[in-house]
Amino acid sequence: MSTGTVGIVLVSHSAELAAGAAHLAGQVSGGTVTIIAAGGTDDGDLGTSAAKVTDGLRRADSGAGVVVLPDLGSAVLTVRAVLEDHGEAATVLIADAPFVEGAVAATVTAAAGGDVKAVAAAAEEARHVRKL
Amino acid sequence: MSASFEQEIALEGDLHARPAGALAVAAGRFAAAIKVTAGGHTADAKSVLGVMGLGATSGQRLTVSAAGPDAREAVAALIAILSEATKVGG
Numbered sequence: 001m002s003t004g005t006v007g008i009v010l011v012s013h014s015a016e017l018a019a020g021a022a023h024l025a026g027q028v029s030g031g032t033v034t035i036i037a038a039g040g041t042d043d044g045d046l047g048t049s050a051a052k053v054t055d056g057l058r059r060a061d062s063g064a065g066v067v068v069l070p071d072l073g074s075a076v077l078t079v080r081a082v083l084e085d086h087g088e089a090a091t092v093l094i095a096d097a098p099f100v101e102g103a104v105a106a107t108v109t110a111a112a113g114g115d116v117k118a119v120a121a122a123a124e125e126a127r128h129v130r131k132l
Numbered sequence: 133m134s135a136s137f138e139q140e141i142a143l144e145g146d147l148h149a150r151p152a153g154a155l156a157v158a159a160g161r162f163a164a165a166i167k168v169t170a171g172g173h174t175a176d177a178k179s180v181l182g183v184m185g186l187g188a189t190s191g192q193r194l195t196v197s198a199a200g201p202d203a204r205e206a207v208a209a210l211i212a213i214l215s216e217a218t219k220v221g222g
Contacts, residue, residue: 028153028180101181108153108180112160122179129181 006110006119007034007060010103011079012071013047015040021100025107033110035103036060048078050085057082057092065091065116067106069123071099091116095123102126137207138197143170143218147188151217156180158213164200166210177210190218 008025012018018039026035038056041047053068060066070076079094093116095102102123109122145151147170159166159177166177170192175182177196188194194214198206 024149028149030154030157104149104153105179105181108156109160109178111157112178114160125179126181129179129185131181131185 004062004064005033006064006114006116007036007062007066008103008107008110008119009036009038009053009056009060009066009068010071010099011048011053011056011068011075012037012039012099013075014071015044017071017099021103024100025103028104029107029111033107034060034062035107048075050078050082053078053082054086057086065093067110067116067119067123068092068094069097069099069102069106070094093117093120095120097123097126101129105129134200135203136197136199137203138195139207139211140193140195141211141214143188143190143192143194143214145190145218147183147186147194147214147218149184151214152183153180154213154217155210156183158209159206162198162200162202162206162209164198164203164206166196166198166203166206168194168196168210170194 010018018037022035022037036056038052105126106123170188196210
């Protein structure tokens with residue numbers, strides 16, 4: 001844990017959804033993890049923004065890597081395009097997970113000191129956890 | 133050296149999202165395998181969604197059990213969190 005905790009980037013088609021999920025995940029995990037909301041287009045419409053994702057990845061990385069959660073499949077296209085364009089040294093994993101549950105599970109695992117693989121795995125396990 | 137420990141606590145409040153999160157963050161820092169059991173259901177203490185899925189409510193008895201090198205410390209830490217965090221709610 002010498003390089004800090006894994007950062008989280010929430011990529012949503014909605015700025016409000018990304019911000020709300022980031023707030024919730026931050027509250028549940030105790031506020032020690034960097035969670036960046038990258039929602040909406042550059043104009044504030046529904047959609048995703050390569051610029052916001054790029055900025056989010058940069059701000060979320062403290063050296064321990066970043067886990068990205070897309071809300072819907074088409075957000076993955078934006079994330080992949082950004083990663084191909086930049087190819088930075090930072091370790092970035094995209095988690096295939098339910099957005100809200102995945103954000104909460106990933107952030108809690110990051111807060112506990114998990115590495116990028118553990119954080120992404122926690123998010124992906126969310127699809128198997130029942131709420132009823 | 134590996135060991136198993138468990139302890140029971142009566143919840144003073146419902147196990148909502150924030151106390152469940154505090155529990156799972158703390159649990160994740162231990163090497164031991166840790167389980168929480170309430171109302172006949174058991175969850176991995178390191179899984180915040182699993183802990184929330186227990187739906188544990190005020191007055192219910194909850195058991196924390198751990199197995200592993202730091203099991204004793206893990207149980208003590210989680211019981212302390214449960215006794216504090218569930219008073220706050222949220």
